[in-house]
Amino acid sequence: YAINDAGDRLFFGLVGTNSVDDREVIPFFEPSRESSLEYDITQLIYRLGTEDRPLVGILSSLPMDGGPPDPRTGRPGPRPAIMDYIAQTQEVRTLQPTLTSIDEDVDVLMLVHPQGLPPAAQYAIDQFALRGGHVLAFVDPHSWFQPVDSSNPRGAMSADRSSHLETLLEAWGVTMDSKSIAGDQDKAQPVAQGVYLPVFVALDGDCLDEEDFTTRGLSSVKFLTPGAFEAVPDSGVKIEPLIRTTEAGGGSMDGTLLQFGMEDPSRLSELFQADGKVRDLVVRLSADSIQSAFPDGPPPPAEGAEAPETPLPEHLAQSSAPFHAVLIADSDMLNDPLWVQRMGPYLMPNSGNGSLVANILENLSGSSDLIGLRSREGFARPFTKKIELEMQARER
Secondary structure (H helix, E strand, O other), X not given: OEOOOOOOXXXXXXXXXXXXXXXXXXXXXXXXXXXXXXXXXXXXXXXXXXXXXXXXXXXXXXXXXXXXXXXXXXXOOOOOHHHHHHOOXXXXXXXXXXXXXXXXXXXXXXXXXXXXXXXXXXXXXXXXHHOOOEEEEEOOOOOOOOOOOOOOHHHHHHOOOOOOOHHHHHHOOEEEOOOEEEXXXXXXXXXXXXXXXXXXXXXXXXXXXXXXOOOOOOOEEEEEOOOOEEEOOOXXXXXXXXXXXXXXXXXXXXXXXXXXXXXXXXXHHHHOEEOOOOOEEEEEEEEOOOEOOOOOOOOOOOOOOOOOOOOOOOOOOEOOOOEEEEEEOXXXXXXXXXXXXXXXXXXXXXXXXXXXXXXXXXXXXXXXXXXXXXOOOOOOOOOHHHHHHHHHHHHO
C-alpha cells in the first residue's frame, strides 16, 4: 500500500516463532493468493509445531533408488529426478515389499506402481491407512518404464505392466480398469511429426481443480497411458476429482493392444475413441471411517516365511482415525522425460508433474485440518476511512 505522496509502500507479512526459536515467514501477503490465506497461515503454524521434516515411505516395484548398473562402470543408473525433488522438503525412506508392518513414524506412504505385493504387505498398507496414515498411490494400467528382461524380447512384449492394488482400492471406495487406457484427443501431445497421441496428454486449465491447493496454480500435468478411477457405489468415501479429462475429448482404448506390442503412434491414435465422457485421473479420497480390506484379520503367512521379529499390532477391522488418500492413475508421469530436464546438478521442470507430487506430499503430511482446507472466495475489506478522506479531498 502507498503510505505517502512520495510513493513509499508498506507491505504486510507474517513472522511466526516457537519456543525453540524456530522461525517461519510469509514475506508479504500477495493479493493473488488472497483465497489461500487461511491455508498459508495454517501451514505456517503447523510447521512451527512440528519438530522434524515429514517422513515419506516409498514402496515401489520400479527402481526408484536408481536403475540397473552401467555394464561399463558398474555404477547404478541415476535415480528418477522426482526422488531428489521431494527430498528437498521431505525425509524419504525406501520400503521393501517383504514388509509386514509400516513404521509408526511414517507420515505418508507413497505407493508407486505396486505390482505383485505379497498379501502380508497389502495387509500392512491396509492397517496403516486404517490407523490414520495418509496414502499417495500411483496405480497404472500400463507402465512404460517398468524394467523388462532385454534377453527375452518376446516375454517382455507380453509382460503384465499393470499395477496390482484392486483389493485395497475397492476398500477405499474406487476401482480402476487395468485393461482400459484413458486419454483426451483435445489434449494429445506430439510423439512424431504430425502425430498426436491421445493417450499421452498434458492436462491444464479447467482440467485441474483450482480450489484444491495441490493443483491450484499448476500450468499443466502430463500423463502417459493413464487409467481412470470410478466410484464404488455406497462406499461412504468422499471422492473429489483433482485432475480430469475434458468432456469433449475424453475417451479410452483397449489396453491389451499396448501389451501385445501394437505401439505404432499413428495406429494408436486411430484406435482411440472419444466418447464425450470425463475421466478422473487424479482423485482425493476422504472418509471419517472405512472398513478393512481384510475383514477376517491378517492373511496367513506364506509357506516357509519367517515369523515377524515383532508381533503385529492388534487387527483393525475399521479405521480408528479419518482416512485420507490421493490416487493418481499413472506412474509414468514420475519419470524424467515427462516433466524435467537435468542440467548437470540442476533440475529444469517443463511441466507441473513434480510440483503436483510435492504439493500432495506436503498436504498429506500435514494435519487433518490442513488437508481439509479449500481455497475461499476472494473478499474485499477496503480502508473505508482512507477512501472517505480521498473522496473529500477530490471534492475540494
